[in-house]
Amino acid sequence: MxxxxxxxAGIDSLLQRSMAAPVPxxxxxxxxxxxxxxxQGSQALDRYRRxxxxxxxxxxxxxxxxxxxxxxxxxxAIAVMILGPLALVAAVPWGRRTIxxxxxxxxx
Amino acid sequence: MESDSxxxxxxxxxxxxAFAELVRRYSALVFRLAVSILGREFVPEAEDxxxxxxxxxxxxxxxxxxxxxxxxxxxxxxxxxxVNLKARVRFRSPHADETVLYRAVTPEPxxxxxxxxxxxxxxxxxxxxxxxxxxxxxxxxxxxLGAGVGEVAVLLGVPENTAKSYLHRARQLLHGMLxxxxxxxx
Numbered sequence: 001m002x003x004x005x006x007x008x009a010g011i012d013s014l015l016q017r018s019m020a021a022p023v024p025x026x027x028x029x030x031x032x033x034x035x036x037x038x039x040q041g042s043q044a045l046d047r048y049r050r051x052x053x054x055x056x057x058x059x060x061x062x063x064x065x066x067x068x069x070x071x072x073x074x075x076x077a078i079a080v081m082i083l084g085p086l087a088l089v090a091a092v093p094w095g096r097r098t099i100x101x102x103x104x105x106x107x108x
Numbered sequence: 109m110e111s112d113s114x115x116x117x118x119x120x121x122x123x124x125x126a127f128a129e130l131v132r133r134y135s136a137l138v139f140r141l142a143v144s145i146l147g148r149e150f151v152p153e154a155e156d157x158x159x160x161x162x163x164x165x166x167x168x169x170x171x172x173x174x175x176x177x178x179x180x181x182x183x184x185x186x187x188x189x190x191v192n193l194k195a196r197v198r199f200r201s202p203h204a205d206e207t208v209l210y211r212a213v214t215p216e217p218x219x220x221x222x223x224x225x226x227x228x229x230x231x232x233x234x235x236x237x238x239x240x241x242x243x244x245x246x247x248x249x250x251x252x253l254g255a256g257v258g259e260v261a262v263l264l265g266v267p268e269n270t271a272k273s274y275l276h277r278a279r280q281l282l283h284g285m286l287x288x289x290x291x292x293x294x
Binding site: 007008010011014015018020021024025027035039041 | 143276
């Protein structure tokens with residue numbers, strides 16, 4: 001309880017009477033609804049990101065192939081120059097995982 | 109029981125269960141703070157604010173560096189979100205006036221007394237709406253939602269003495285305003 005001046009006592013009891021009303025609360029399923037909405041939202045975002053990345057990847061592969069072909073390279077060299085970096089990108093996480101696992105085992 | 113900072117660290121790593129636990133811990137408090145700022149006429153809007161707050165927190169949790177308590181951070185977001193919403197809905201007609209809600213839970217006195225009480229409550233509700241947001245929130249938390257001074261202080265992110273002074277100053281202002289309107293406080 002807060003310290004009160006005598007003239008405040010009147011307004012205090014008026015506030016107590018006037019503001020006495022049922023206390024509202026959130027619906028019982030609020031948490032579940034919110035988590036469901038968050039899951040749906042992040043799934044939609046993931047899908048959007050994947051579509052965007054795939055589109056970007058395909059466009060750049062086609063553009064690179066056309067440019068390289070225009071420079072007179074044969075299709076074999078073009079395939080190596082496009083697939084080589086892709087294979088490297090795929091191999092790096094696999095390599096890191098393998099090194100991490102080997103180090104954990106040797107630490108034990 | 110896991111601390112907030114442990115749950116936040118897990119949620120930052122994408123653990124949805126940790127975030128669900130944070131929602132379970134804070135949803136009622138966030139709603140109480142929102143409803144204390146918006147008032148009795150805007151309970152459905154306070155629910156929307158609570159939802160928006162958690163969506164924002166989920167979106168921004170990776171950038172939360174733990175320099176302040178998670179609770180202070182979420183209450184600050186709630187306060188700002190509710191104040192912004194209040195500014196938007198200020199000129200819209202409320203679902204029901206605060207005094208109507210009051211009358212619904214009080215016994216019926218005689219017609220004259222009833223009219224006088226209704227008039228005074230109407231004046232009081234109008235005066236409360238003109239107070240600064242922190243005073244309104246402190247008053248509603250304390251007198252309507254039954255919060256102690258400690259809880260008022262935590263939700264408003266101020267020391268207990270400041271919360272006490274908010275209540276004290278709000279009562280003084282209301283006393284003066286009601287006097288000006290010719291209403292008795294006794």
